[in-house]
């Protein structure tokens with residue numbers, strides 16, 4: 001059969017349900033194979049939308065997302081989603097067309113060195129050189145994308161090779177001698193960690209996206225509640241530990257709660273699970289958690305001691321390691337009373353500094369209230385995606401995610417325009433769930449074209465734009481750190497989002513009154529098909545609390 | 559290793575951070591890689607992106623034509639070697655990395671020196687070459703080419719010696735290294 005028909009077979013064998021993509025010259029053969037390929041393909045309006053949709057699909061399910069693009073500009077349009085997937089460890093396979101082999105290296109029409117351009121931001125990539133390599137490359141790509149620390153894998157297929165006839169036989173073995181992720185965790189180290197936890201007077205569990213990736217939320221909850229360990233999660237880990245919960249401190253980091261950040265600051269032992277000590281967490285590294293010893297559990301050995309030296313390093317995935325840690329910890333029968341003083345201290349912070357905002361005295365919608373209203377309108381049960389900016393931080397702070405894979409956002413790269421296409425991917429993955437996007441008025445315009453895709457495919461995402469008429473997060477930094485001089489942050493009145501929605505074949509709405517907001521949101525959610533809502537909120541509200549960049553947790557403001 | 563719960567309580571004070579950040583010496587990394595297109599670019603790109611400097615780099619075939627060997631020297635005073643090797647290991651085509659112990663390693667580099675030397679100086683230059691077990695591989699009226707093999711230090715010492723004659727050009731291959739004893743590098 002043709003190599004491209006084999007690609008279809010490989011994708012089906014990998015359990016792929018849907019591909020997001022957009023055709024062009026170099027992948028015309030591939031698109032011909034879709035005609036009778038037996039796979040669902042969703043035609044996006046921009047490859048970046050397709051890439052982020054594949055990420056949203058992957059984040060909502062844990063399965064590998066798939067995005068296709070043609071050579072040259074199609075492939076370069078994928079760079080942002082590829083990089084985003086790398087930073088947030090999202091399993092996505094990207095398959096790009098390439099010019100014919102005889103044109104390679106000649107600056108042929110729509111030739112771009114896709115392998116070269118993407119090399120720094122992929123987990124791995126395959127440049128196909130012989131057509132019979134294609135099936136194996138596809139399977140290896142899926143294996144690499146989903147195993148170990150997940151990430152993006154790219155397969156670049158020259159057009160002539162994709163058309164070639166090959167003897168297709170299902171691939172059952174993988175030949176990756178240099179790739180053997182370790183997931184189990186060293187038993188001796190795990191025992192050492194259990195002992196350290198039993199000895200700790202002021203422990204904190206600091207959990208990240210790795211817990212979500214490893215499907216280890218149950219193990220985390222069970223371990224944390226086997227004693228009264230306080231738990232905080234990173235932006236990527238939200239939902240891995242249920243909020244609210246007696247042991248939940250809230251998110252930590254730049255816009256985390258004081259309880260979480262102060263607990264890290266005073267802890268004597270921090271147990272990091274699937275988290276990577278990003279600068280948005282540590283602030284000033286030299287003053288980060290100065291009294292703490294560190295247990296660091298991560299499936300990627302290179303993360304351990306990269307930023308903060310670990311005292312007990314454990315290479316393994318959160319699911320395996322936490323299960324074993326629980327057994328070891330239970331066997332020690334630690335004295336729970338030793339944590340009483342610590343909890344008194346934490347309760348003090350919780351009472352004194354709860355997450356709070358000054359609500360309006362009229363009908364004005366405060367952005368924080370908008371998130372609370374969405375929580376109420378959805379019963380806290382929606383999958384929520386977001387863009388990047390103030391609205392993202394408020395969504396993270398105020399939605400209270402009860403389960404993992406409910407919160408889908410761009411953390412590491414901070415990609416504006418992520419939310420809408422990611423919601424599209426999540427909605428395709430989870431047709432029975434309500435999928436909402438809390439978007440920024442600036443960000444949403446970076447991938448608004450996918451509303452047309454949603455309208456055409458009847459993908460019923462509900463996009464709530466937190467419209468402050470500003471690139472709000474940048475405005476906030478200019479206000480706080482650049483003498484209040486605003487430079488190019490005002491987005492003003494354009495576009496008219498209701499009209500834009502209608503032009504794309506979606507339903508447009510505008511909400512401006514807080515007293516009816518919950519009801520209005522319910523109405524939007526009940527409206528069939530894609531809905532884009534322009535929610536007018538306070539224009540110059542700041543996201544607090546905040547650790548100014550490069551400062552220590554103690555220096556939190558607001 | 560015994561049963562869970564073995565009582566031997568631990569004090570947090572005892573815990574030491576596991577990794578040293580800087581070793582302060584030169585490291586020779588011997589890396590086996592799959593012989594696939596782009597492997598060297600992946601390695602070089604990784605070093606550039608993470609801000610690690612490569613001091614020398616050599617690539618060559620091994621007795622297995624599917625596998626090549628990259629020998630790379632890095633300054634452990636500037637870079638956390640542990641982080642360098644862990645990042646290298648993440649490359650799918652990297653099969654094996656050995657951070658060679660200087661005492662258990664034979665390392666060699668080949669260098670060619672083109673030195674200006676007329677009739678009067680030639681004799682002295684050849685004597686120096688002999689002391690360094692170098693070979694004169696080309697002689698013209700006004701220049702001599704000397705081939706020297708040895709450790710990086712030896713080659714540097716030879717360079718110091720011939721510089722006063724007028725060093726026209728020098729070429730060095732970068733080190734290759736092999737572990738002593740019976741076991742494979």
Ligand SMILES: Cc1ncc(C[n+]2csc(CCOP(=O)(O)OP(=O)(O)O)c2C)c(N)n1
Pocket residue numbers: 387388389390391392414415416439440441442443444466468470471472473474
């Ligand atoms: C693609 C991209 N460009 C620029 C930025 C820098 N940036 C971070 S937040 C932000 C403002 C986003 O504005 P909006 O979407 O309206 O969100 P708000 O902060 O107002 O809630 C900008 C420009 C970014 N993160 N991503």
Ligand SMILES: [Mg+2]
Pocket residue numbers: 389440441442466467468469470471472
């Ligand atoms: Mg805005």
